[in-house]
Amino acid sequence: MTTITNTINYSPSHNVKNAGTIKYNENPLKGLLKNDREGQVKRAALAGSAATTLAYLFAVAKFAKKGSFKVKDMFNVDFKNMFKVMGLATSAVVGGLLGGMAADTKENRKPKLKEAVHQFLGNVVTPITIVGIAGEAIEKRKFSRVKEITLSALAAVAGVGAGVTAGNWAASKVNKAIFKENDDRKVKAKDFCIHVDDLLTVAALTPIGDKIKGFISKALPAIFLICGYEAGTKTAKHVKENSSN
Numbered sequence: 001m002t003t004i005t006n007t008i009n010y011s012p013s014h015n016v017k018n019a020g021t022i023k024y025n026e027n028p029l030k031g032l033l034k035n036d037r038e039g040q041v042k043r044a045a046l047a048g049s050a051a052t053t054l055a056y057l058f059a060v061a062k063f064a065k066k067g068s069f070k071v072k073d074m075f076n077v078d079f080k081n082m083f084k085v086m087g088l089a090t091s092a093v094v095g096g097l098l099g100g101m102a103a104d105t106k107e108n109r110k111p112k113l114k115e116a117v118h119q120f121l122g123n124v125v126t127p128i129t130i131v132g133i134a135g136e137a138i139e140k141r142k143f144s145r146v147k148e149i150t151l152s153a154l155a156a157v158a159g160v161g162a163g164v165t166a167g168n169w170a171a172s173k174v175n176k177a178i179f180k181e182n183d184d185r186k187v188k189a190k191d192f193c194i195h196v197d198d199l200l201t202v203a204a205l206t207p208i209g210d211k212i213k214g215f216i217s218k219a220l221p222a223i224f225l226i227c228g229y230e231a232g233t234k235t236a237k238h239v240k241e242n243s244s245n
Contacts, residue, residue, distance in 0.1 A: 041104045045232025048099020049092045049225045056091035057221060060084065079217040082132025089124040089224045096228020108235050114175045114183055115234035119227040121171040127163025131155060 057074040065073055079085050097116045101109050134155035138148060168185050175183035 037104070041100055042229070042233055044103035045096045045100035045229050046225065048102070048232060049096035049228025051099075052091040052095025052228075053088065053221050053225065056088055060087070075218060075221075077217060079220050082128050082135075085128055085132075085220065086124055088220060089128070089227055090120065092221075092224040092228040093119045093124070093231050094228070096225070096230070096232035098232075099228075100232025100234070104235075110179060111234045111236050112231055114179065116231040117175055117178075118168055118171040118185065119231050121174065122164055122167030123227050124167075126167030126170065127159050130163045131159030134159060 054074070057077055060077050061073040062069055064077070077084070079088065093116055097112055100112050104112070135152065138151050138155065143151065172183045172185055175181075
């Protein structure tokens with residue numbers, strides 16, 4: 001009896017070693033609906049950030065409301081005060097971090113914690129503090145409308161520029177002290193283009209029209225979900241390096 005052997009050369013269409021990892025240059029939202037680890041982590045981070053944000057909105061609205069409370073009051077919170085904005089952003093970061101850590105592997109907990117520190121100091125505390133103090137100083141001086149708007153625009157540029165740079169520097173130092181490893185993050189010019197949350201926060205804290213501030217106050221809760229999502233979906237460095245091969 002003759003035996004026939006068929007030889008098949010199999011060429012995988014993708015790198016098996018990197019299967020399931022997130023490409024560094026991909027859209028961060030890609031994979032959100034996938035029924036795998038990547039999708040689960042992204043959904044958990046977004047859901048966690050949304051849950052804590054809603055809880056914060058409820059607490060602030062409930063405390064401020066003297067009469068009967070309605071659900072719509074949660075979405076009419078005034079964020080002209082920098083401490084309210086910090087609380088909102090912090091709640092989003094904490095929720096995203098907890099959601100992402102709950103759904104992801106232990107290996108990615110440290111990078112998520114480090115990213116949360118960067119989001120908190122570089123994206124929240126430092127720029128908001130600088131802009132908030134500058135905005136209050138401008139309003140107290142009672143400048144003319146033209147000068148007030150001009151100074152507010154300068155405060156916006158200085159606040160975002162100095163705040164993001166100094167905040168990320170401080171976050172790197174904090175992470176190095178806590179995790180005993182270097183966490184240098186160079187801030188490039190293109191990085192400022194994605195700080196939509198900072199720009200809207202600047203507008204909310206500087207002297208502009210009440211109608212514009214009202215619109216921004218409604219948009220900030222959704223915008224700050226970005227910070228929580230970034231913290232909750234951060235992965236270990238070697239995963240990104242492998243995925244780029």
